[in-house]
Amino acid sequence: MPRYEFTEGSSSKFWEITLEGTTLTKRWGRIGTDGQEKVEEFDSKAEAKKEYEAQVREKERKGYTLAGSADGDGGEATAESAVNPDLEAAILAKPDDVKGYLAYAEWLKGEGDPRAELILLQHSALDVPAATATAVGKKAAKFIETHAQELLGEALAEAVSDETLKLEWHLGFIREARLGQVDYDSTADIPELLAELLAHPSARFLSRLTLGMASFDGENDYDDTLAVLAKAKPAPPLRSLFIGDFEFPDETEISWTQVGDLKPLYKVYPQLQELRVRGGEIGLGKIDLPELRSFTVETGGLHQGSVKDIVKAKWPKLESLEVWFGQENYGAGGGVKDLKPLLDAEGVPALRKLGLRNAEFTDELCAALPKSKILAQLGELDLSMGTMSDAGARTLAENAKAFAHLKALDVTQNFLTKEGQKAVAKVAQAVASGNQRTPYDEESRYAAVGE
Template sequence: MPRYEFTEGSSSKFWEIRQEGTTLIKRWGRIGTDGQEKSETFDSKAEAKKAYDALVKEKEGKGYTLVEGEGGDDEAQAESASHPDLEAAILAAPDDVKGYLAYAEWLKGEGDPRAELILLQHAALDAPAAESAKARKQAAKYIEAHAGELLGEDLAEAVSEETLKLEWHLGFIREARVGQVDYDSTADVPEVLRKLLAHPSACFLRSLTLGMACFDGENEYHDTLEVLGKAKPSKALRHLFIGDFEYPDDTEISWTHVGNLQPLYRVFPELRELRVRGGKVELGKIDLPELRSFTVETGGLPLGAVKSIVKAKWPKLEALEIWFGSDNYGAEGGVKDLKPLLDAEGVPNLRKLGLRNAEFTDALCEVLPKAKVLAQLQELDLSMGTMTDTGAHVLATNPTVFRRLKTLDVSENFLTKEGQKLVATAAQSVISGKQRVPYDEDSRYAAVGE
């Protein structure tokens, strides 16, 4: 229970308040005593919250200072209206508007502003173009005008500062991006994320993107991942992107420390897409049975992460993209470590494979003609690596293997014009532009290291 105190002259008083559903419980008296307690019940949680805020504002205006517990904003979030049964119905059929409309009816009885937002956004779904545009504008204005009620003051402030960017769908947050905006930002990204994930408006969050955690110094996601790992398990989240930043403008990839992702798999078991960008990536034991797409973009992939990938349990995976990076920035492993993947172990539905940004691309080319996984692929991406004309020759002289591919990408390697000609017809479509020129025979390197 938040506790406020006032000490001035001979006065030494305390005042406490908490909200339990539609009831406010207040306790007050002289500091050092138990004081007295009184409760008051309102018609809805929203009315109780409004009274809560007014009382806190009144006490603060009289000089009372918060000395213990959380302030009013966390109370607001904790007491926002929620209905587990109605939420379960929506989760079971997330594209059926009937579930949302039923929720709107219940929220209306609770005095929750999301009820009106659901109706406004529903009106925009099937209406003629002009009416739909009008309804969308009304919904946008409603969100802006009621941001404090819909989100709580802290999250509303994060939105106004663009630390938090949201997309709403039928009264609930469908997509969110959290990240510092620039070098002047002081936003606490983990705290904003914690409040977002705990808020009832985000209970159907389907897509989450994490931008810069910190512009000042190294960009570390440890605290942010800790928040994700401790979040309430969600079956709604489908898309997660960790590391949405521009390199090298915002920071270098190797200056970004991602950390351990394993605790996230339990929290978000229904993920369909997982994308990670940064260095010091720990993947642990990957168990994501519903995942369709996995991408790890790094300047130095450690051997532990390579082993995690080739041993992963993701039977529905369709697209896998791996950036290996430079050994100068922590890259470890090589062709032999990829054998389970090249043998198509555990990836029965894989159709698109990217083995990119590697310092061993020529060695990969040597083993690919006999790789079992080639038989099931439609796209193969070997870009950003160290392929020379030697590797190109291998691809060109095994037409029966590679001609099955719809797309072969060998761009940003070290092919000469002759090498590009060699691979030009290796697959149905070949991408071979933006070749790099080495300073000398020993200066071939992965495109992204630092």
């Protein structure tokens, strides 16, 4: 147990602290006495470690110095986690203003924190010729590698080393992160590593987070990972979140993945501008994301309730919406009737790009869209991966005037013959119609992705 002592004037005090898993044990009192003891329990190792480091820094600021430990195993003071809430608040208020980072660098320099040098180094790469920026970038990468233990801690540094964790740094802090198991031999605990990452001061300004494979062993389940995201305190200022960055079917089938409940995230990350979700068993609930610009859900079977959640969502700034509906055999439900609020342009005044993909009712969409209110405000429409037949293509062609303003129309990976492709070729300014599938018969058309 590291022991800190403070002797000045009439004061002669000691303070000891030890961290074991999620348990923090402290002893303090006058030197020469047994003192008092207090034990604190935390929800995760990351939270316990963060509190451990915070309390050590507080004692050091008060003049306590490391004297050793009760069992003779010397401790070591660390400066990798220096934190200044006021300076962080200034950066969070103006995330694009480099002055906030430079002010933090000055303070961190006084704390002996290597992030101070990294901030200044990366700042020197801004607004310079490309060649200079590249050279500084290489120097910064080397600095990060050299100081990985101080900048990240042992667990995160190891995760970076084996590529479980991939990072992009900006002005001394982690701006983007991708976290996921790398292969079937991986034993990385993704929820635990995510908790470590979110609790670390280097990730305080994390704005983009991508979650790859949570587990190659059995079902790829994100429940525990999402629970960590929802409990982050303080929560990072995420602008972009991608849950389910895996290759299907190479890494896992899309419907073998259980995404879980997204509802707790909405209040924690109201500033999200981009949300992308891939997998099955997606719980959406009442969506209220006022800053969201782009929403994508990729699934082999979207439940009818989720379809209704999407069309009732509150996202007044949404510009791009992409929905994969999937196959009935894998839980897909709903249809054109359920999409009526969206087709009537309710609650999506900024929508310009719409993807109604991987659906088993694409021909019905072809009939509904020309009469819809949403069509007039769109610039791009994606009806790919569905069950469009030549009949659907002819419907689009017969209503070509309604689609003429579209800059792009995508009908790839449907079931069009050469005749159908020809019919739809001039419906919009640019039409993608290649890579069509061939049904066994008229009744065997199916959405491209199910399992």
